[in-house]
Amino acid sequence: MSAMFNSLQKILFDRDEDAPGPSLDNMLEPMDRHMDNFDEFVPPAPESKPRTPFDCDVPKREIGLTNLSVRDKMRVIPALVPLFINMQRGARLYDGKFQPRQTHASPEFLAELEAMAKEHGAKDVAYIKVPNNAIFKDKGIPHQYAIIFTIEMDKEPIDTSPSFECQIEVMHGYKSMAQISMKLANHMRKHGFAAYPGTALGGLTDYPHLAELAGMGAIGYHGLLISPTEGARLRINTIYTNIENLPLVDPADNEHLWVRDFCSMCRRCVRECPVDAIYDEPKPRGDGGMQCIDHASCREFFTREYGCAVCVAVCPFSQFPYDKIKDGFKGNPNATQFQIEPIYLDDIPVVASDM
Numbered sequence: 001m002s003a004m005f006n007s008l009q010k011i012l013f014d015r016d017e018d019a020p021g022p023s024l025d026n027m028l029e030p031m032d033r034h035m036d037n038f039d040e041f042v043p044p045a046p047e048s049k050p051r052t053p054f055d056c057d058v059p060k061r062e063i064g065l066t067n068l069s070v071r072d073k074m075r076v077i078p079a080l081v082p083l084f085i086n087m088q089r090g091a092r093l094y095d096g097k098f099q100p101r102q103t104h105a106s107p108e109f110l111a112e113l114e115a116m117a118k119e120h121g122a123k124d125v126a127y128i129k130v131p132n133n134a135i136f137k138d139k140g141i142p143h144q145y146a147i148i149f150t151i152e153m154d155k156e157p158i159d160t161s162p163s164f165e166c167q168i169e170v171m172h173g174y175k176s177m178a179q180i181s182m183k184l185a186n187h188m189r190k191h192g193f194a195a196y197p198g199t200a201l202g203g204l205t206d207y208p209h210l211a212e213l214a215g216m217g218a219i220g221y222h223g224l225l226i227s228p229t230e231g232a233r234l235r236i237n238t239i240y241t242n243i244e245n246l247p248l249v250d251p252a253d254n255e256h257l258w259v260r261d262f263c264s265m266c267r268r269c270v271r272e273c274p275v276d277a278i279y280d281e282p283k284p285r286g287d288g289g290m291q292c293i294d295h296a297s298c299r300e301f302f303t304r305e306y307g308c309a310v311c312v313a314v315c316p317f318s319q320f321p322y323d324k325i326k327d328g329f330k331g332n333p334n335a336t337q338f339q340i341e342p343i344y345l346d347d348i349p350v351v352a353s354d355m
Contacts, residue, residue: 022060022066023055024054024055024201024202025053025054025055026055028054028199028201028202030091031087031088031091031094031199031202032139032199032202032204034091034094034095035094035139035140035141035142035204037094037095037096038094038096038140038142039096041140041141041142042130042132042135042140042141042142042143042144043132043135043140043345044132044133044135044136044137044138044139044140045131045132045133045135045287045343045345047133047286047287047288047343048132048133048134048135048136048137048287049136049137049285049286049287049289050136050137050138051136051137051139051202051203052295053299054202054299056299056300056303057300058300058303058304062303062304063303063304064162064164064167064303064304064305064306064307065167065306065307068164072164075168076168076171079168079171079172079174079175080171080175082175082178082179083171083174083175083178083200083201086175086178086179086181086182086200087178087199087200087201089182090178090181090182090185090196090197090198090199091199093185093189093195093196093197094142094196098189098194100192100193100194100242101192101193102191102192102193103193103242103243103244103245104243104244104245105193105243105245105246109191110246110247113125113147113184113187113188116183116184116187117149117180117184120176120179120180120183121151121176121180122149122150122151122180123149123150123151123152123227123229123230123234124149124150124216124227124229124230125147125148125149126147126148126149126211126214126215126216126249127145127146127147127148127214127246127247127248127249128145128146128148128210128213128214128246128248129144129145129146129246129248129342129344130144130145130146130205130210130240131213131288131342131343131344132343132344132345133287133288133289133342133343134205134206134209134210134213134288134289134342135204135205136203136204136205136206139204139205140204141196141204141205141240142194142196142240143194143196143240143241143242145240145241145242145243145244145246146198146205146210146238146239146240146241147184147238147239147241147246148207148210148211148214148216148236148237148238149177149180149181149184149236149237149238149239150211150216150225150227150229150230150234150235150236151173151176151177151180151230151234151235151237152229152230152233152234153169153170153172153173153230153233153234153235153312154169154233155233155318155319157169158233158309158312158313158318159313160313161306161308161309161310161312161313162274162301162305162306162307162308162309162310163306164306166306166307166309166313167306167307167309170235170307170309173235174200174201174235175200176235177200177235177236177237178197178200178237180237181197181198181200181237181238181239182197184197184239185197185239188239188241193241193242193243194240194241194242195239195240195241196239196240196241197237197238197239198237198238198239198240200235200237203237203238205238206289207225207236207237207238208223208224208225208236209288209289209340210236210238211225211227211236212225212251212254212256212340213251213254213340213342214248214249214251215249215251215253215254215255215256216256217256217259218254218256218257218258218259218260219260219282219290219292219340220232220259220260220263220269220292220315220317221260221263221264221266221267221269221270221278221279221281221282221292222269222278222292222293222311222312222315223278223282223290223292223293224311224312224315226256226259226315226317226322227256227322228256228322228323229322231315231317231318231319231320231321231322232311232312232315232317232318233312233318251339251340251341251342252339254339257339258326258329258331259317260282260335260338261329261331261332261335262316262325262329262332264281264332264334264335264336265332265335266316267280268314268315268316269310269311269314269315272310272311272314273298273310273311274301274305274308274310275297275298275300275301276297277293277294277295277297277298277301278292278293278294278311279291279292279293279294281336282338284338287343288340288341288342288343289340290338290340
């Protein structure tokens, strides 16, 4: 916990303007290594890609978040402190000590869980058997099944991007995800199921990749999930679990993949990106996912300009209802067709020390 609060103090109150910026990657690494507490876990596929790093060489004096007024710093604290606390609490659940009592959940229990998630702010809930190619390189998860949920970010502050108002809305989204995942995980454990919250920031798996496979929406040309409930103004989190009878959907039945046909005609995010970091067309990656962004170009502007989010704001799905866009779209027969394919290994966990 102290490492996280040291990071928060460095972000908000360190006056050394020539010091390097705070390292989110260093803060997340100890939580990722909690997998060392497990004798066995689900590994990534050999072709899995590493998680995109957050850090860059922008000096502290040029980072938007570290140069706020005192008033704005006081607005940040109520978002960041609960986020950090719940991320740390979630990481502690990966101590390898919990022993589940059951592996099958009743429809009534899952309905109760969904209702609880939505009562606390989740917009949509889905389920997936996590493919190994969605697990980041050198990471691992305790169980191959997961509950995925999304939360919506308000349109008004997102429309101001890049700005502090937009960034604080994103922070509140992360805070909500961390709180919801802890509430659900504790409830599941109380009823005898294994439950491990995904990290709201970062994570062990590619959340948009999982959400598309779970039928929650489709990944647009900006690399973000577009869903019928929140458009592009959403954040995603997971809870890994041992529940084997989750109501899964076939990724081939995803009814939202028309979104990429629309994106190939629209490309507004490509045109509006301040640093031209979004590719004109996504490139299928070797791990089954899609590469939509030149992260090196994106990262520095993202760090300087309050987390940017211009691509979220300008996306038509952030501005207009999903159904209205769908009803007015006549199709695009010239669009490049591609679909994310799940890759599963032999469902045999590996010994942690072998990683």
